[in-house]
Amino acid sequence: MSPPHYKLTYFNMMGRAEPMRLMFAYAGVPYEDNRIEKEQWPALKSHMPNGQIPVLEVDGKQLSQSMAISTFLAKKFGLDGKDDWESAKVQEMLGTLDDVKLKFRPWMMEQDANKKAEIFKTVLTETIDPYLERLSETLKKNGSGYFVGQKPTQVDFHLFHIFNWWQQGNIATESIKKHPELVAFTEKMGSNPKIKQWLEKRPKTAM
Numbered sequence: 001m002s003p004p005h006y007k008l009t010y011f012n013m014m015g016r017a018e019p020m021r022l023m024f025a026y027a028g029v030p031y032e033d034n035r036i037e038k039e040q041w042p043a044l045k046s047h048m049p050n051g052q053i054p055v056l057e058v059d060g061k062q063l064s065q066s067m068a069i070s071t072f073l074a075k076k077f078g079l080d081g082k083d084d085w086e087s088a089k090v091q092e093m094l095g096t097l098d099d100v101k102l103k104f105r106p107w108m109m110e111q112d113a114n115k116k117a118e119i120f121k122t123v124l125t126e127t128i129d130p131y132l133e134r135l136s137e138t139l140k141k142n143g144s145g146y147f148v149g150q151k152p153t154q155v156d157f158h159l160f161h162i163f164n165w166w167q168q169g170n171i172a173t174e175s176i177k178k179h180p181e182l183v184a185f186t187e188k189m190g191s192n193p194k195i196k197q198w199l200e201k202r203p204k205t206a207m
Helices: 015-027 038-047 066-077 084-109 113-142 154-168 173-177 180-191 193-201
Strands: 006-011 032-036 055-058 061-064
Touching (some): 006 038, 015 066, 015 193, 032 038, 061 066, 066 084, 066 154, 084 154, 154 173, 154 180, 173 180, 180 193
Parallel strands (some): 006 032
Antiparallel strands (some): 006 055, 055 061
């Protein structure tokens, strides 16, 4: 029986698809990285479930919603924890990460530079710094260098991507540097040969 054909469709950017691309790379599973430009989107939108991307196709069957895709792949690739409890803790952390991302939205949408700076200052103080503190404590308590269990789970790929993006865009670099555990985690994930190879070859995009 031949392996399934995976096709991941998203814009030509990292965004919500990048954690899944990292998971494909880590698992060593081939897939079609279907990147579209924004001007192509209006013609494709009606062909996508819920009119949204990312969309994962598995032998032609379509799955939308980034967290649904991530969890599907995590179960396929052994990245969802060793038991139901670890799987639930992974979902807990992913839900919290989504809450943090929502706090970022006003900052990302604001066009006025002064207002944008003020919004970011508030987000950094009230959301990012406390969140990073909690993440650092989680790593300390878990003791494996990963956030849940003794092996990588899907939440590690989501957080690795976020930390990389924040550092690449100089968004919260200094805040991350305050936590040696988070720095060590990022270095550990990034030094994996398959992840390192993907980071070197992936298209260079700002987001």
